[in-house]
Amino acid sequence: MNSANFEFLANLLLKKSGHVLSPEKGYLLDSRLGPIARKEGLSSVEELVQSMRTGNDQRLSWAVTEAMTTNETFFFRDRTPFDLFKSEVIPHLAENRRPGSKARIWCAAASAGQEPYSLAMILREERSALRGVQMDILASDISDKVIEKAKAGLYSQFEVQRGLPVQLLVKYFQKQGDLWQVDPSLRQNISFKTFNLLNSFQTLGTFDVVFCRNVLIYFNQQTKTDILNRIASRLAPDGFLFLGAAETVLGLTDAFEPVAGKRGLYKRKAIAQAKVA
Amino acid sequence: MKHCLVVDDSRVIRKVACRILEDMEFSCIEAEDGQQALDKCRQAMPEAILLDWNMPVMNGIDFLKALRNESGGDKPVVVFCTTENDMGHITEALRAGANEYIMKPFDSDILSAKFAEVGLI
Structure with missing residues (x-):
């Protein structure tokens, strides 16, 4: 691809999704955009x-932006975050929220739904440990297509085996x-929404737990x-943040600190503490 | 090194499975049907068994039931690996004492994910 076209595309993606298209990712262009x-x-x-470049077709720019996002995922991906959710987060919320109250989880890059459904299965299995605290999940992703798939809860034989x-x-x-569908009862406490992380989080409400895994890697430092x-501003003071295994808050923000010995798990830093530090 | 008994009447499947398992540092033993598998288990119990369902002489589910009645037959981790992919077969396998279940076709990602699931790797 000539460099003017590449630059146009990189700018478009940055503006629409915040994703950085580096020249090393050029190999993705044919497979992702060829079908369009x-x-x-x-x-x-x-x-x-x-x-x-010549037209100004918003529908086409969106289709291209969507096709360039990566939706690789599977159930209980990386396992550790789900173990930590069970061993750290559920006991903390059971202890610190009133029985009958609602706690909220946000899967900020939910892709085709495997992450929220994995959490919903854990919540069901650990129901007694929750001691009456209700948990709702908001599952969002920038891509309409994957959110539609997530909503349908239909997975191939290959997907349900990973x-x-x-x-x-x-x-x-x-x-x-030939497909496998998630039980409707598991979908009850999940709402699905197409949502761009570049937009304001104001309308989403507040959360007790945020999963934002394997999506920051696509953004530049500032984003x-x-x-x-x-995220910190929408998270309860004692709330939790999960990032992907290759992601960190270090050098990016003082709003969070890693939980010692718990890979990928972060807590909000108390404001007074942050100032002292 | 852990031992895995690969039970399948297809030589090609056994070969493919063994190649993947050897990359996962298992040493493989092969059997063509349930009876052969049972004989091998009576000689030495493997840590893991990858088990087809439909085979001549003795099928996978009958082998599994017989295995679980053998002394020491509760030890091996049994992972079914079959084209049978309906809920009925899966629940029957679990009831008979299978630890995991792979629906064919499989690849190294699925095999290693399932082996990790049951703590074999």
């Missing part, structure tokens, strides 16, 4: 970008033709800092 080019009746990705113990498959899924600070 063909659908538009264009012969190449080059031609697609050229036509975007990370999901067969005992949970039997308990919480039903077979629909990472901004998103982390805005």
